[in-house]
Amino acid sequence: MTDPGVLDKAGSSLSSGLRWxxxxxxxxxxLVLGVFLIWGFTAGWIAAxxxxxxxxxxxLKPFAPYSTAVVAAIAGLIAWRSHSHRRLSDNRAEWWRRTQYTLDLLMSSDDPLKRNTGMSLLGHIIADPTATQADAALLKDTVNALVTDIINQQATKLESDTATQAGRRGWRWRRP
Known part of the structure; x- marks a missing residue:
């Protein structure tokens, strides 16, 4: 049996296939029992x-007329569960598409506006109820790593700019 915490590409639990x-x-x-109840009494197979x-x-013979309604209700329940599962799967896929777009914006090193937009969107994506706790923890760790990297890049760039400017000015020694 598969681990219920493992997710497939659409973000749904792999054990959901077993449930379905x-x-x-x-x-x-x-359904088969209902068919036997309805047709069985009329065909005379009950003697065997x-x-x-x-x-x-x-x-069960007095309840035979209701078997059609019971079968229809069960079919409706299966259709409803299938629809809600599909809707959840589609929502998870859309959430992941938005997350990828946000991470692409965050990784943009040439435009600070894109990075700031990505950070703003990431706050909304993490707060989205579609995100699981594991997704939120993963995104928070990713953002911490990205922010640390961006800060280090900015510090390195600032140091190199300062050194370049100091080299342009040149140090002149004047004799007293």
Whole structure:
């Protein structure tokens, strides 16, 4: 069995496939049982069933007209869960696309405006409810590393600019 914390490319849990398979198997089983209940009594196949199951099916016979509604409700539940899973997956994919764009802005070393815009957007992306705690922690670590790198680059650039300016001015010794 897979780790429930592992995510696929769309950001959904890999164990969700197992849940959906289980839901589908239960839904199909109920559908088949409903079909047997509706058609079984009319086709006369109940005579070939063991006596224990005959009693069970005779108890369920008054509920046979409702089996269509039950099957429809189960199919609706499966469709609703499938739709909500798809919507979550699409939201996670869109969140990741926005995160990549924001990180690209942050990595832009030639334009401070892009970096500032990226930092502003990153604050909103981290606060987005679509982001998991692991995503937020990863982004915070990434931002800390980027900010440290940007500060070091600016300090190095400032030191080299200061040295260059000092070299242009030149040091002149005057004799008293």
């Amino acid at each position: 398979r289980t839901t589908a198997i239960v839904g199909v089983s109920i 069933v063991p006596p224990v199951l005959q009693d069970f099916f005779r108890l």
